[in-house]
Structures are given as C-alpha cells and as structure tokens.
Amino acid sequence: MKTTTNHQPRGQHSIFNSSLFVESKKAFGWISAYGVGQHSAADFNPSSTATDLLTANAKYQMALGQIPDLWQVCFDLYSTFNNADAPFNALQFIPVLRKLNSISEAEMELFLRNPETNHILIHNELIKVVLIHWHPGKTSGIHGHPKGGCVFKVLYGSIEEMRYTSGPSPQLLSVSKCEKGAMGYIDDQMAYHAVGNPFETSAVSLHVYTPGPK
Numbered sequence: 001m002k003t004t005t006n007h008q009p010r011g012q013h014s015i016f017n018s019s020l021f022v023e024s025k026k027a028f029g030w031i032s033a034y035g036v037g038q039h040s041a042a043d044f045n046p047s048s049t050a051t052d053l054l055t056a057n058a059k060y061q062m063a064l065g066q067i068p069d070l071w072q073v074c075f076d077l078y079s080t081f082n083n084a085d086a087p088f089n090a091l092q093f094i095p096v097l098r099k100l101n102s103i104s105e106a107e108m109e110l111f112l113r114n115p116e117t118n119h120i121l122i123h124n125e126l127i128k129v130v131l132i133h134w135h136p137g138k139t140s141g142i143h144g145h146p147k148g149g150c151v152f153k154v155l156y157g158s159i160e161e162m163r164y165t166s167g168p169s170p171q172l173l174s175v176s177k178c179e180k181g182a183m184g185y186i187d188d189q190m191a192y193h194a195v196g197n198p199f200e201t202s203a204v205s206l207h208v209y210t211p212g213p214k
C-alpha cells in the first residue's frame with residue numbers, strides 16, 4: 001500500500017480498476033441528472049470520467065511514481081459533489097482530507113526528487129487540486145480565495161501561513177506554523193493569505209479549491 005489513506009487497500013485504488021469506472025459513472029450520472037447544486041447541469045463536463053479526472057500530466061507522473069498515488073483521494077474529493085447537500089464550498093473536502101494521513105516514505109522520497117514543484121492533479125469546473133513541494137525559502141504571494149475558498153493539508157514537513165486583511169491594502173493579521181497533518185480553510189470573507197516555507201527542510205502540501213456557487 002503506497003498511499004496511507006484510510007480507504008481501500010492499494011490494489012483497489014488503481015485508476016484502471018474496472019469497478020471504479022462503474023462507480024464513477026454512477027456518480028457522474030447523478031450529477032448530470034440532478035444538476036450540481038446552484039450550478040446548472042451545463043457546468044458539469046460530461047466528459048469527466050474516472051479516466052480523465054486527473055490532468056494528463058498528473059496521470060503520467062503518477063504512473064511513473066514521480067507524484068504520489070493520490071488517485072483515490074482525488075476521486076473522493078470530486079465525489080463530494082455527488083451529494084444533494086454539497087455546499088459547493090471547500091469545507092466539503094475536509095472529511096476526505098482528514099482521512100489522508102501521510103504519504104509513504106518511498107513515495108515521498110521520489111516526489112522530493114521531482115524537479116517540478118507545483119502539480120495540478122485535477123482542474124475542472126468544480127474543483128482544482130494542487131500538490132506543492134515547498135523547497136526551503138519558497139513562498140507564495142498574498143492572494144485570496146473568493147467564493148468557494150480553499151482547504152489545504154500539510155503532508156510533509158512544515159509550512160507557514162500568513163493571513164492578511166482582504167482588500168486592496170492587505171495588513172498582516174497572523175503568522176501560523178502548520179506542521180505535518182495540519183489543515184486549514186480560508187476564503188475572502190475571512191482573510192487573504194500567503195504561504196511559504198521559511199524552514200530548513202522541504203515541505204509538501206495539498207490544496208483543494210472550488211469556484212463555489214455561481
């Protein structure tokens with residue numbers, strides 16, 4: 001078992017698992033039939049199936065082991081929209097992220113050697129999932145997450161999150177160290193933020209966004 005989630009055994013995680021294809025079609029069929037909350041059915045791309053949920057690059061690099069096998073987590077995150085009560089807010093991803101404990105040492109070792117550091121695992125009209133390797137000293141600019149917000153989870157090492165007042169002249173509100181296993185949620189109603197790694201060793205975090213209701 002390469003990925004330490006609380007889900008099924010590794011053998012059932014495969015993107016090529018036929019039962020998964022069937023389940024995904026059921027899930028996406030539900031969305032197509034009932035619409036997607038405050039979105040319209042037209043917002044859902046019917047071409048999105050289990051086989052093309054991941055970006056081509058993520059699928060390719062996962063197959064080579066250059067990115068940890070997060071297929072099941074990605075599928076579970078996307079499947080949260082298959083719920084009549086889904087708020088179309090990043091908060092709905094928290095139960096899935098909570099089950100993602102950590103990446104195996106072997107997978108992480110390979111990933112840390114990957115020269116690319118920002119990996120878009122999913123990017124469609126409902127959800128964006130990004131896996132980031134934060135080398136020491138790497139930092140993001142101050143930015144916001146309108147509407148649906150963002151949740152993130154630290155999978156390796158520690159990162160630092162700086163929160164700012166939202167608006168045209170952001171003022172620093174807080175600085176927090178987020179250690180392995182920590183999760184956070186933010187949207188523009190709360191604050192803007194910047195994330196970085198001021199520490200001496202690498203860090204890895206998973207970020208999940210949704211554009212929210214239209």
Ligand SMILES: [Fe+2]
Nearest residue numbers: 143145150193
């Ligand atoms: Fe962010």
